Amino acid sequence: MKKTRIFWVALYLTGCSRLDEVGKAPDFSPLEGSYQHHAMYSSPFPQTADMNDPSDASSLWTASQASLLGDRRASHRGDILTVVIEIDDRAEISNTTGRSRSGSQTMAIPSLLGIPQRLDRELPEGATVAEAVDTSSSSAFSGNGSVSRNEKLTLRIAATVVEELPNGVLRIEGQQEVRVNYELRELIVTGYVRPADISRKNEVTYDKMAGARVSYGGRGQISDFQQPRYGQQITDIILPF
Template structure:
């Protein structure tokens, strides 16, 4: 009995965990303490001694990212670039399989110390064939998959780490709240500096180990999700 009471109390506490959001819009995630925050706040690595020094700041031909003709692409920790997500995929798969198999076997006893003849003289059943087997099996299956996805988004990501081989690790988050529903977009991955365009943009298909998450939280999302009890029952019930 105590075990059941403990389970009920645990489920009640879990259900009360979201009561603080009743009547309020979902809160934004804190940007302080994120990977982007630490990447921007940490000091950059010291420049190499053979790096050319910028020219006179009054000159139009000054070197550096902030100059008029300088390379403004993200290149070091803390820099920001734009990730263009344009997914328009569709897949259709249809499979059909059919299998049939049959087998038979027969063994006769022609002579066994005169036993077949004696059985026949006494009017008993014949011993030929002595053993006879047969089997047959058939199977048939079919399946189909049809999927279509379309997503067009743009998000600003931050270079959070420069790997020893020059690859840039990026991470970006974006949150937009409309009434009582919060839309979340997150992306992480690794990019090559040469894949970043002159407009400081990169497409999602050039990001290695890309992890793109697009979802939301709020009142509408809560209604669409099954209750905790139903989720537990779906995991435990075998049928």
């Protein structure tokens, strides 16, 4: 009884938390406290003595990113680069399974030194050892399955270098949110990239990202309407049939 009360109280509190959002547009996710925020506000690494030479200010051949021929690709914590996501995957799987089995067993003792006849007199009426066991069984199974999937996604998002690993690999993270009326669309991408895979345009494709995590979804009135109600989700989990 106590567990039932706790369940209904938890369900009520969950519903009340959502009631606060009625009539309001979904809030943006705060950037403060995220890895991007810390990377942006972190102190940059000190430059080398050669790059601080005043004579480099008038030269076209300096290695700084601000120079005319400098490399403007992201390479340090807090730098920004563009992630190009172009997914066009297609998968088709089909399989067929068939199985059948049959078996039979027969055991009888019609004659053995008169012993079966003596045993028949002691057995209940209609029972005899002349046909002691006669069984047969058969089973059959047939199954078909197929999967057809087609996914296409084309997106571009600015990401921030949030960490420089000891082996030179960069960990990046990007988040983009667009709110239209009462529906919020959000795109999140994280992963690891090598500086050598970043193009001269300061772009990197998602297929060159290790541990890539791409999330494209939304929240709001339309997204809530498309989801089953809490009660239906709970019954789908609890009910065994």
